[in-house]
Amino acid sequence: MFASMGIAxxxxxxxxxxxxxxxxxMAMHEAKKAGRSTLRIFERTMQAEIEHKAQISTGMRAAxxxxxxxxxxxxxxxxHGRTQGAEVLVRWNDPARGIVxxxxxxxxxxxxxxxxxIGELVLEDVCIQLKAWRASERTRRLSLSVNISSQExxxxxxxxxxxxxxxxxxxDPSLLVFEITETVLPEDIEExxxxxxxxxxxxxxxxxxxxxxxxxxxSYLKKLPIHRIKIDRSFITDVTTNxxxxxxxxxxxxxxxxLGLAVVAEGVETESQRILLETLGCDNxxxxxxxxxxxxxxxxxxIEAR
Numbered sequence: 001m002f003a004s005m006g007i008a009x010x011x012x013x014x015x016x017x018x019x020x021x022x023x024x025x026m027a028m029h030e031a032k033k034a035g036r037s038t039l040r041i042f043e044r045t046m047q048a049e050i051e052h053k054a055q056i057s058t059g060m061r062a063a064x065x066x067x068x069x070x071x072x073x074x075x076x077x078x079x080h081g082r083t084q085g086a087e088v089l090v091r092w093n094d095p096a097r098g099i100v101x102x103x104x105x106x107x108x109x110x111x112x113x114x115x116x117x118i119g120e121l122v123l124e125d126v127c128i129q130l131k132a133w134r135a136s137e138r139t140r141r142l143s144l145s146v147n148i149s150s151q152e153x154x155x156x157x158x159x160x161x162x163x164x165x166x167x168x169x170x171x172d173p174s175l176l177v178f179e180i181t182e183t184v185l186p187e188d189i190e191e192x193x194x195x196x197x198x199x200x201x202x203x204x205x206x207x208x209x210x211x212x213x214x215x216x217x218x219s220y221l222k223k224l225p226i227h228r229i230k231i232d233r234s235f236i237t238d239v240t241t242n243x244x245x246x247x248x249x250x251x252x253x254x255x256x257x258x259l260g261l262a263v264v265a266e267g268v269e270t271e272s273q274r275i276l277l278e279t280l281g282c283d284n285x286x287x288x289x290x291x292x293x294x295x296x297x298x299x300x301x302x303i304e305a306r
Contacts, residue, residue, distance in 0.1 A: 233267025
């Protein structure tokens, strides 16, 4: 049994008891976030953080109603620089704040459960985009990768909702890739694997994102129907100067090849990185060297220009 404790210091007889209890509750909430079986003492910064999260979550609920969450597209290229598809990254188009990057709201969306409706909204847009791209020879073979949170895939109706979206939008499942991050995969891996296999059978592919940053990578490759691994950018940043990173990246590429998996290097920002990775056998790249995440209009203009 795990116990979490929040402590608020009593300021004197004039202090309101309800306020004191609220502060203790805030501290207990922080103790639970820290992993339970611990305690936290209330600090003023806790209240400011909670108020900020409440403001963001309220804004996100309104943004969902107004469809202010929009997909941005970052190119995925092969060794010849040809666009093979894109990873879809969500942005919040807030009238007051402008374009808000995911690092400002995704963690709060995960805490509040809003990540599920946000994910559904983005997936719907992606399916619609795949259908639209079928009309052009330049785009009809491009794949789109979507990040799927553990909360989404654990929903009992997740598979049914994906099937429904594909049916109503006409999106091609063979061009849809779900990216699963190993560090957030739930403990009930067998149930997740069963859902992934059903989706694989209708044509959807899976990528293991941030590969190498967790502790169960090899186990996941064995249990899950993975088609591609994405080497985390933390290994790519210093791959040309750090011998350890070079050794790890080489091993991951070789392992992926031996297992028949496509290998993508994330966070490629320099030509020297690309050349080295290509020499090591990596055949797909993503990063600022090839393009930043952009709105669909800019992405399509870039495709047309190339």
